[in-house]
Structures are given as structure tokens and as C-alpha cells.
Amino acid sequence: MTKTIRNPRLRYSVVIIAVIALVAVFVIRLVDIQVVQAASLNEASKAKRSIPVTIYGNRGAIVDRNGTELAESVNRYNIVTSPRLVAAFDGKLGGERTKKVSVDDALQALAKASGGDAQAMRKAIQADPKSDFAYLVKGLDVKHYEAVVALGIPWVYKEQQSARVYPMGATGGALTGFMGTDGAQAGLEYSYNQCLAGKNGSETYERGEDGVQLPGSTRTTEQAKDGGTLETTIDSDLQYMAQQTIASAAQSLQAESATATVVDVKTGELLAVADWPTVDPNDVDATTDKGAYGSRALTSTYEPGSTIKAAIAAALIDQGKSSPTDRAVVPYSRSFPWGGKIQDSEFHPTENLTLTGILQNSSNVGITELGERLSQQQRYDYMKKFGLFEPESAIQYPGQPAMQYGASPDWSSQTNINSMFGQGISTTAIQVASVFQTLANQGVRIPLHMVKGCKTADGGMIDAPDVQGTRVVSAAAADQTVKMLQSVVTGGTLVGMKPISGYNIAAKTGTAEVAEGSKGYGGQRITSVAGMAPAEDPQYVVTVTFTKPQTNKWSSGAAPAFRTLMSQVLEKYRVAPSTAEAQLYPSTW
Incomplete structure (x- = not known):
């Protein structure tokens, strides 16, 4: 038979001790979280919501004696997504009225706006549905990128990069040379690479659980630096x-x-x-x-x-x-x-x-x-x-x-x-x-x-x-x-x-x-x-x-x-x- 504590003062003392012990446990845990593990937990939290972005330093232009560009860099955009966030949403999808937009409808609209392939996008998402990164379409010019932005799809993001173009085409092509996936390959592009090459920087932004970028969260960690302009004597x-x-x-x-x-x-x-x-x-x-x-x-x-x-x-x-x-x-x-x-x-x-x-x-x-x-x-x-x-x-x-x-x-x-x-x-x-x-x-x-x-x-x-x-x-x-x-x-x-x-x-x-x-x-x-x-x-x-x-x-x-x-x-x-x-x-x- 369990012995009942009849003395009220004793019962009160036991309760007080139990409460103090419980508070002590919470205090110790709180100190562990907020002090001992604060830095690591904060970094882990940031890693889950902080998104690093490369800021590309533009490669310098090659120009003729009159300033006409023989080679120049232009902005291009990759469209990326976080597959785990891909879902139907309420939006206008470039239209006038808000409606329920399915994933298929979004991908079809994205393909039309970008010139990409909806089926390929779907495969990229399904390859690892729980991942935080997948390419949907690469190398968009400004016109196609703006068309994608106008759709208002919440789970697509940009990855900006620099592309090389030669406005004069074959005129002077053997002189300017060209760029490849591994950098400068020939001509003046190769000889003056140190002059022309820009230095990339970086920035980060934070996004919420819904994948939307948090306003005011962008932080530049390293400034980008553009390359120099190579001035030639060529007419x-x-x-x-x-x-x-x-x-x-x-x-x-x-x-x-x-x-x-x-x-x-x-x-x-x-x-x-x-x-x-x-x-x-x-x-x-x-x-x-x-x-x-x-x-x-x-x-x-x-x-x-x-x-x-x-x-x-x-x-x-x-x-x-x-x-x-x-x-x-x-x-x-x-x-x-x-x-x-x-x-x-x-x-x-x-x-x-x-x-x-x-x-x-x-x-x-x-x-x-x-x-x-x-x-x-x-x-x-x-x-x-x-x-x-x-x-x-x-x-x-x-x-x-x-x-x-x-x-x-x-x-x-x-x-x-x-x-x-x-x-x-x-x-x-x-x-x-x-x-x-x-x-x-x-x-x-x-x-x-x-x-x-x-x-x-x-x-x-x-x-x-x-x-x-x-x-x-x-x-x-x-x-x-x-x-x-x-x-x-x-x-x-x-x-x-x-x-x-x-x-x-x-x-x-x-x-x-x-x-x-x-x-x-x-x-x-x-x-x-x-x-x-x-x-x-x-x-x-x-x-x-x-x-x-x-x-x-x-x-x-x-x-x-x-x-x-x-x-x-x-x-x-x-x-x-x-x-x-x-x-x-x-x-x-």
C-alpha cells in the first residue's frame, strides 16, 4: 500500500522541488541551445534557407579602332527550381485572373515562354523530388527571361551568367578567337585573357519554407569585377x-x-x-x-x-x-x-x-x-x-x-x-x-x-x-x-x-x-x-x-x-x- 504524504508542508516542498528540477532541465537545455549550440544551429538554419548566388564579373569587350564591338559579353539566365517545393499554386500565370495552377500547366507555360521542353523539365524535377536544386532551362536571353518572370511561378528562380557573342560574326573572327566551355580557346581572347577576364563575386539571399525570397535578405559577400576592354587597331x-x-x-x-x-x-x-x-x-x-x-x-x-x-x-x-x-x-x-x-x-x-x-x-x-x-x-x-x-x-x-x-x-x-x-x-x-x-x-x-x-x-x-x-x-x-x-x-x-x-x-x-x-x-x-x-x-x-x-x-x-x-x-x-x-x-x- 502506497504511503500518502499527509503533511501539507511536506507536499508543498516536494512540488516546489519538482518544479525547480523541471525548470533547471529547461534552463540547461535552453543554455545548450542558445549558447553552447547557438552558432552551429544558426548556421544549420541559415544553410536551409540561405541561397548562395554567383555574381558574374563581365568579360571585357574587344573593340575595333572606332569602338565597334568585335566581341562582347551579354547576360544570360538559367532557370532553376527546388523540386521539393514544386506544387500547384494560386496565381495568374501571366493572365488577368487568379486561378489554381497545376504543375503541368506551369511547366507548359514555362516551356512556351522560354523555348524549353516541358517534358525535360518534368524529368529534371522527378529525378530527385526531395532535392533543393534542378535546372529547368539554360541560357535564356533577356527577352525570354522576362517572359518567364511574367508568369509569376513561385518555385522558379534565376541563375544569372555571362555569355560571349561576336556582333561582327566571321569579320575578324580569326583575330578575336573564341571562348569554349573551358575558357578562352584562340586568338586575342586567349592572348589577352588576363586583361579581358572578369572576377566573379557572390551574394546570398534567404527564402521561406514556401521557396519565396525574403525581402531585404540579399547580402553581397564579394563584389564582382568586370574585365578590361581590349582596344585594337583594326577597322x-x-x-x-x-x-x-x-x-x-x-x-x-x-x-x-x-x-x-x-x-x-x-x-x-x-x-x-x-x-x-x-x-x-x-x-x-x-x-x-x-x-x-x-x-x-x-x-x-x-x-x-x-x-x-x-x-x-x-x-x-x-x-x-x-x-x-x-x-x-x-x-x-x-x-x-x-x-x-x-x-x-x-x-x-x-x-x-x-x-x-x-x-x-x-x-x-x-x-x-x-x-x-x-x-x-x-x-x-x-x-x-x-x-x-x-x-x-x-x-x-x-x-x-x-x-x-x-x-x-x-x-x-x-x-x-x-x-x-x-x-x-x-x-x-x-x-x-x-x-x-x-x-x-x-x-x-x-x-x-x-x-x-x-x-x-x-x-x-x-x-x-x-x-x-x-x-x-x-x-x-x-x-x-x-x-x-x-x-x-x-x-x-x-x-x-x-x-x-x-x-x-x-x-x-x-x-x-x-x-x-x-x-x-x-x-x-x-x-x-x-x-x-x-x-x-x-x-x-x-x-x-x-x-x-x-x-x-x-x-x-x-x-x-x-x-x-x-x-x-x-x-x-x-x-x-x-x-x-x-x-x-x-x-x-
Whole structure:
């Protein structure tokens, strides 16, 4: 039998003790929750309702010389959801009246507004119904994103990101390069990635159990920083003209590829660097020719052929070893003690030619006869000063040939001779353009460049190239060489080219044989024209090059494209016509 506590005071004491014990338990538990475990519980609570969001720092734009965007970043939006919160809701779904909206109706409306697939969205939600994250549709532009927002679906959220677009499409595409899933893949995008790349930031917001963002709960944890703007020297209008010109000519010639360059003589700025075929960075997969991912004008090496004779002639005059009227007896062919032999491109009887006539007729034999007045080392040194045998110092572009030649030529006896007419040595189209910029600029070479610099988000300028000019030959030697090159147009290998009305043009052709490994030279050619205008005060240099043309394998086939592009340049920049006819040196004696 249970003993009953009869003493009221004792019962009261027991109750008081029990209450105190119970309160003590609650106090201890409260202290444990609010003090001991407060931080961890608070973080766990925040983790359940706090949503991290990446704030993307925009990648900087690539612009032409006039500020026209060649590459830019735009906002794109991924639409995401928390599958555990997906349910029917009361809403207007973009309409006028509030109604009960089923999940299926919401997904159908979402698909219509975004251009997505309702079935794919449903599968994404059902894959893990209790999860807090699933993609519904990715990469929406602003128009489609706003259409999604207008639906008012409470359980869909945005994930903002930056996308790269190229407003000019294939115009300059080989120069800008393109972005891929792993970042910058080619061109200026790759070379100047550090300048262009933005720095991402982050923020968080809190949402309630119904998944709706709590007002005023957004907190920035790290500020995003935009990338810099890469300012190029390219004129996008002229770039388009150049690409169209060589594309049309290359297809007519059935050439494998083609390049063109336009240079401002006084500054060394590249106004156009055109390639065919080329890549559209908006649709890289459509380009089947992987060689078109980059600029062949900057990366592909070839034997320049007779365009290099202009540099040899200038070096001879600079050293006082020859003059425009210097006389030479020039046979069709020439043999050497080691068994080597060279010849001109077409048979001719022995001719009495001046140095001017040798350039005019593009005589291999003639240029070597006079060129041997310079030592092998002297000719090599002049070629290096003109910009051959080494990378372009003021151009940052992936895939440029290293071309690390030594201080002295490592040439065989035959190559020593052949180098004077551009055989056995390697150049790029840009390097040939540099030779002619030097001659046009009275013997001062300015490193060719296509980037002015990178303007950072705070307004500073970085990555500006060093474009300090260096003298290669005397002004007199350069001017005399340019004057001789006018004879190429008026009576030499370019005589068949229709004149550009009102302008004196100085130019040189090149028809280089293509080496086929151990087989030697075959029947394929690389044809080119490099020239300047107006000849009496050159403002612009234009080059065109065609690889393996089939319908016309001589430089005359490249002449129409040169004329078209040079005409466009002179007209676009309103260059004043020549005021007098060309005064030419005699070509024969």
C-alpha cells in the first residue's frame, strides 16, 4: 500500500522541488541551445534557407579602332527550381485572373515562354523530388527571361551568367578567337585573357519554407569585377572588305587559302588582317577547316619568293654596293661550282638590265649577281632588321612561329643564293608587310601591331605594345627602292594590272614554289603582291597572298585582289591622288 504524504508542508516542498528540477532541465537545455549550440544551429538554419548566388564579373569587350564591338559579353539566365517545393499554386500565370495552377500547366507555360521542353523539365524535377536544386532551362536571353518572370511561378528562380557573342560574326573572327566551355580557346581572347577576364563575386539571399525570397535578405559577400576592354587597331569595315575581296579571289583561283593585310605606314598599325577561309566565333562547329581557327596571316610560314628582292635591293643601296641604275648582264640561268643552278621564271636571251630592271622583271639571276656584293652575314643581318627570322615583338597572338634564328646564318651554299629571291627561308604574311612598311616609311621599321592596349575597369591602360621605330636602311635607300618598285607596276610583272586612276603605285610580286619534303619543289605555288600608295608619299601598305591557286599559278592572278583592296583603302581614307606622273629610272642599258 502506497504511503500518502499527509503533511501539507511536506507536499508543498516536494512540488516546489519538482518544479525547480523541471525548470533547471529547461534552463540547461535552453543554455545548450542558445549558447553552447547557438552558432552551429544558426548556421544549420541559415544553410536551409540561405541561397548562395554567383555574381558574374563581365568579360571585357574587344573593340575595333572606332569602338565597334568585335566581341562582347551579354547576360544570360538559367532557370532553376527546388523540386521539393514544386506544387500547384494560386496565381495568374501571366493572365488577368487568379486561378489554381497545376504543375503541368506551369511547366507548359514555362516551356512556351522560354523555348524549353516541358517534358525535360518534368524529368529534371522527378529525378530527385526531395532535392533543393534542378535546372529547368539554360541560357535564356533577356527577352525570354522576362517572359518567364511574367508568369509569376513561385518555385522558379534565376541563375544569372555571362555569355560571349561576336556582333561582327566571321569579320575578324580569326583575330578575336573564341571562348569554349573551358575558357578562352584562340586568338586575342586567349592572348589577352588576363586583361579581358572578369572576377566573379557572390551574394546570398534567404527564402521561406514556401521557396519565396525574403525581402531585404540579399547580402553581397564579394563584389564582382568586370574585365578590361581590349582596344585594337583594326577597322572592322575595312576588315570586312578585305575578307570579301580575298574570299572572292581565292574561290576564283581555286586556292587552298588566302590572306590580306593593310598597314598604316606611319604608325605600323594593322588596319586589317584577313584570312580565307575563316571562323565564325558564334558558330565554331560550323568550321570544318581547323586551320581557320586562327589567322594564317599571323601563324602560317611560307617561302616569300620575289617580294624579298625589294629588301635585298634596299640593302645594296644602303651599303653603297649598288644604285637604281647600276648595270648587270643577266642571262636566263646561272650555274655554280658546287653543282647548283638557278634560272629566271621565263626563258629570255641575255639582257642588259639595271637594278631597276632586275626588280621590274623579277630576275632571280640578276638579283643574285648584284646581291653577292653583300656578304652572307650582311644580307642575313638586313633581313633580320627588316623583321624576318623572329616573332613579331608587338603582336601577342597564339600560334605565331617561334623563328628563333641564330646571330649568323646557317645556310648551305645553295640556300645562300636562293635566299636572295625568297627561297629556302620562311616568313609570314605579316613579316612581308613589315618589309614594305619599312621601305614606305623612309627606312624606319615600326613594329606592326593590332592592339593599342587594354583599358581596365578603373580607366587605366595596360598591355600597350612597344612600337618604338628603328632605322633599317637610310631614307635615300628606301626612297630609291620605292621609286624602282613603280616600274614593276608600269612595265614589269604587274603591267597587266589595271591602273588605279590618279595614283602612283609601288609594288612587288612573288611566285614561290611550294616545297614537298624530300621530293623538293613541286608544281604548287604561293602567289602574292605587296605594295604601297601613293608611291611619292606612301600612306598604306597592302599585301595579298594565295596558297596553291589552280586556275592561275602566277602572281598576275593575285593582282586583281591587290588592286581592289588598295582601291578600297585609298577611297575609304580619302587619300589625295598623286600630283604628277611617276618619274622612273631606266630599266635597261
